[in-house]
Amino acid sequence: MATHTNMTDTFEAMALAAPLKQVLNELNYTTPSPVQAQAIPLLLEGRDLLGCAQTGTGKTASFALPILNELHTDQRRPRAKQCRCLVLAPTRELAGQVAKSFSTYGEKVRFSLTTIWGGVGQRPQVNAMRQGVDVLVATPGRLLDLIDQGYVDLSAVDFFVLDEVDRMLDMGFLRDMKRIVALLPKKRQSLFFSATLAPNIVSLAENILRDPARVTITPEVTTAERIEQRLCFVDRGNKMYLLQELLKKQSHADEAKLTIVFGRTKHGCNKLAKALSEAGFESEAIHGNKSQAQREKALAKFKQGLVPVLVATDVAARGVDVKDIGLVVNFDLPNEPEAYVHRIGRTGRAGADGLAVSFCAEDEIEFLRDIEKLIKSTIPRDTAQEWHSENLQEKHRTGFKPPKVKQGGGGGGRGRGQQGGGNRRSQGGASQSQGSRSSGAARRKSRSGGGASRYSS
Numbered sequence: 001m002a003t004h005t006n007m008t009d010t011f012e013a014m015a016l017a018a019p020l021k022q023v024l025n026e027l028n029y030t031t032p033s034p035v036q037a038q039a040i041p042l043l044l045e046g047r048d049l050l051g052c053a054q055t056g057t058g059k060t061a062s063f064a065l066p067i068l069n070e071l072h073t074d075q076r077r078p079r080a081k082q083c084r085c086l087v088l089a090p091t092r093e094l095a096g097q098v099a100k101s102f103s104t105y106g107e108k109v110r111f112s113l114t115t116i117w118g119g120v121g122q123r124p125q126v127n128a129m130r131q132g133v134d135v136l137v138a139t140p141g142r143l144l145d146l147i148d149q150g151y152v153d154l155s156a157v158d159f160f161v162l163d164e165v166d167r168m169l170d171m172g173f174l175r176d177m178k179r180i181v182a183l184l185p186k187k188r189q190s191l192f193f194s195a196t197l198a199p200n201i202v203s204l205a206e207n208i209l210r211d212p213a214r215v216t217i218t219p220e221v222t223t224a225e226r227i228e229q230r231l232c233f234v235d236r237g238n239k240m241y242l243l244q245e246l247l248k249k250q251s252h253a254d255e256a257k258l259t260i261v262f263g264r265t266k267h268g269c270n271k272l273a274k275a276l277s278e279a280g281f282e283s284e285a286i287h288g289n290k291s292q293a294q295r296e297k298a299l300a301k302f303k304q305g306l307v308p309v310l311v312a313t314d315v316a317a318r319g320v321d322v323k324d325i326g327l328v329v330n331f332d333l334p335n336e337p338e339a340y341v342h343r344i345g346r347t348g349r350a351g352a353d354g355l356a357v358s359f360c361a362e363d364e365i366e367f368l369r370d371i372e373k374l375i376k377s378t379i380p381r382d383t384a385q386e387w388h389s390e391n392l393q394e395k396h397r398t399g400f401k402p403p404k405v406k407q408g409g410g411g412g413g414r415g416r417g418q419q420g421g422g423n424r425r426s427q428g429g430a431s432q433s434q435g436s437r438s439s440g441a442a443r444r445k446s447r448s449g450g451g452a453s454r455y456s457s
Contacts, residue, residue, distance in 0.1 A: 009031070009032075009037070010030055010031060010032070011024045011029060011030060011031075011032055012030070014032075014040055014041065014044070015041075015044050015069075016040075016044075016065060016069050017068075017069050017072045017073065017109075019072060019108035019109050020065055020068060020069060020072070020105065020106075020108070020109065022108055023104075023105055023106075023107050023108055024105075027104075029061075032058070032062075033057055033058035033061075033062075034057070034217045035051060035053040035057050035058055035059050035062050035215060035217045036058050036059075036061055036062040036065075038215045038217070039051055039059070039062040039063065039066075039215050040062055040065055040066055042213045042215070043062075043063065043066035043067075043189070043191070044066050044069065046189055047189075047211075047212070047213045048189060048190045048191065048209040048210045048211065048212040048213070049063075049190075049191045049192070049209075049212055049213050049214075049215060050192045050194075050197075050202075050205045050209060050212045050213070050214045050215070051191070051192065051193045051194070051214075051215045051216075051217075052193075052194055052195070052196070052197045052214075052215070052216040052217060053193060053195070053215070053217045057217055059163075059193050060097070060098055060101040060163075061101060061105060063087075063161050063163075063191050063193070064098075064101050064102050064105050064106075065105055067085050067102075067135070067159050067161075068102065068105055068106045068109050068111065070158070070159070071084065071085070071106075071109060071111045071134050071135075072109045072110070072111075075110065077132070078112075078131075078132030078133060078134060078156065079132050079153075079156065080129075080130060080131060080132050080153075081129050081130070081132060081150075081151060081152055081153040082132045082153045082154075082155065082156040082157075083129075083132065083133050083134065083135065083136035083152075083154070083156070083157060084133075084134050084135070084156065084157065084158045084159065085134060085135045085136065085157065085158065085159040085160075085161070086136050086138065086154060086157050086159070086160050086161070086180075086184075087135070087136070087137045087138070087161040087163060088138060088139070088140060088143070088160075088161065088162050088163065088168075088177070088180065089137065089138070089139060089163045089164060090139065090140075090163075090164050090167040090168045090171055090173065091139065091167075092117040092118070092119060092139060092295065093295070093299070094163065094164060095115055095117050095137045095138065095139055096115065098137050098163060099113060099115045099135075099137045102135055102137070111134040111135060112131075112132075112133045112134045112135070113133060113134065113135045113136075113137070114128035114129065114133045114135075114136060114137075115136075115137045115138065116129075116136065116137070116138040116139070116142050116143050116146060116152070117138065117139040117142050118139065118141050118142040118145075119290075119291045119293075119295070120291075120293070122142070122145070122146065122151075125142070125146065125151075126146065126151045129146070129151055129152055136152075140168070140173045140176035140177065140180065141176065143180065144176055144179060144180065147180075147183065154180070154183040154184050155183070155184075155185055156185065157184050157185060157188055158188055158189065159188065159189050159190075159191070160181075160184055160188050160189070160190045160191070161190075161191045161193070162177065162190075162191070162192050162193070163193050164193065164194065164195070165192050165193065165194040165201050165204070165205075166194045166195055166196045166198065166201055166338065167195075169200060169201065169204075174204075177204075181208055190208060190209050190210065190212075192204075192205050192208075192209060192212070195338070195341070195342065196338055197216070226348040226353050226354060227344055227345075227347055227348035227353075227354045227355070227356050228353070228354070228355045228356070229344065229356050229357075229358070229379050229380060230355070230356070230357045230358070230379070230380055230381075230382040231357075231358050231360060231368070231379040231380065231381050231382065232357060232358065232359050232360065232381075232382050232385050232387070232388065233360050233381070233388060233389045233390075233392035233393045233396070234359050234360070234361065234385075234387045234388065234389055234392070235361060235362070235387070235389055235392070236361040236362070236363075238387040238389075239331060239359050239361065240275065241386075241387060242359065242385060242386075242387045243261065243276075243329060243331060243359075244276075244279055244281070245385075245386070246327065246329060246357060247259060247276070247281050247309065250308075250326065250327050251281075251308070253326070257324050257325065257326025257327065258302060258305065258308055258309075258310070258322060258324050258325045258326065258327075259308060259309045259310070259325070259326070259327040259328070259329065260309075260310050260311075260312055260325055260327075260328050260329070260343075260346050260347075261276075261283075261309060261310070261311045261312070261328075261329045261331050262311075262312055262313070262314070262328070262329065262330050262331060262332065262334070262343050263311060263312070263313060263331050263332050264313070264332035264334070264335065265313065266287040266288060266289045266313055268332070269285040269286075269287050269311045269312060269313055270285045270287075272285070272311050272331065273285035273309075273311040276309055276311070281308070281309050282306075282307050282308060282309065283307060283309040283310070283311055284298040284301060284302065284307045284309075284310055284311070285298070285310075285311045285312070286298050286299065286310060286311070286312045286313075287312065287313040288313065298310065302322065303322050305324075311331075314334065314336075314339050314342070314343070322346070325346050325347045325354065326347060326353075326354060326355065327347065327354070327355050327356075327357070328343060328344050328346050328347045328354065328355070328356040328357070329356075329357050329358075329359070330343060330344075330356070330357070330358035330359060331359055332359070332364070333358060333359070333360055333364040333367040333368060333371065334367065334371075335367055337367070337370040337371040337373070337374040337375075338374065340358075340371045340374070340375070341374075341375065343356075344356035357382070358379065360392065360396070361392070362392055362395065362402050363402045365392070365395060365396050365400060365401075365402060366401060366402065368396065369396075381393065
């Protein structure tokens with residue numbers, strides 16, 4: 001698998017069609033990002049590609065521009081139920097962003113586009129495919145449903161893009177991906193993009209791609225330099241108090257910005273959003289059990305600042321691209337360490353500064369170790385916060401391993417359409433260290449009505 005390092009300094013120097021260059025000029029895009037500079041020339045040559053690049057590096061343009069260039073050059077019309085380009089994305093949010101990018105960059109190119117995903121009625125999607133489309137952006141589950149019903153035919157795909165491959169695997173879509181690949185013609189150009197290149201991803205690429213070039217822009221896992229990170233050792237029963245304190249400071253800031261709070265389970269996020277709203281912090285929850293209409297409505301209100309706090313599972317870790325997110329709170333540490341990087345990457349975007357605060361309770365100590373091993377650094381400890389637990393910090397330092405508790409139900413599996421993923425360790429319910437809770441915290445609990453532990457995600 002070849003690794004490519006040659007780069008093109010400007011979009012003007014690339015072999016892109018005039019309409020595409022005109023749009024790029026109007027968007028004031030002159031210098032390509034590293035992934036664009038490396039990937040676009042390769043793709044214009046017709047090479048298969050395995051790209052390692054995180055969200056926010058410009059990778060969508062790196063595959064959309066070469067595909068649009070070919071659609072402009074070769075204006076063959078697709079047949080009924082067929083598409084010339086298939087882009088597969090793990091979530092509806094990401095699929096929507098990809099489709100929007102194609103529309104933006106292809107404003108002056110004649111091509112047709114449609115999206116297919118679950119959570120909405122299928123009739124408009126079926127109708128859109130009746131005449132065939134040039135570009136189809138889809139999530140795996142609904143795409144296979146329409147294929148099985150005879151509404152979509154993948155036998156004429158020229159370009160196949162798998163975006164966020166690592167997330168696809170995390171969400172349990174491996175079988176679906178293999179089914180879809182088996183329906184594609186052997187003669188095609190295939191592109192894999194992933195934020196990490198774990199061995200299972202490389203193995204999958206070797207089985208599907210044809211003599212691919214490999215473009216690696218960043219280390220396998222990095223954290224943005226402009227994001228200030230903090231780690232708070234806090235008993236689970238005190239997490240809600242600490243979260244409210246952070247949100248108070250955020251709301252009183254000179255330039256109040258938006259906040260994303262990440263929980264581990266869908267049910268926990270619903271409870272947490274409700275509790276925050278009752279405490280005076282207007283919040284909405286977003287996760288895989290919400291319908292597409294509900295998710296779009298919540299995201300729209302969040303982007304407009306009407307709801308300043310979004311409580312989310314990892315379904316939103318890569319699907320929300322909002323400039324004004326000033327604070328990310330990991331209310332629950334993720335049980336997949338890679339998710340930490342994607343979560344905190346929701347802030348500090350477009351050159352802005354950001355703050356990411358993570359809570360670590362007793363049953364999450366091993367999650368913290370996995371995260372710090374992955375990012376190859378120690379997250380700065382916030383020992384000044386009022387609910388700091390010296391007991392938990394000492395347990396982490398001395399290598400304490402929390403007892404594994406067998407979970408009954410909850411958490412969610414990793415089958416098709418499930419967004420949360422199961423937890424490989426205890427997700428909660430670990431015994432609290434009551435001695436580490438200060439009398440001041442107890443008094444605050446009394447004042448606030450107590451019950452913070454009910455909102456554990």
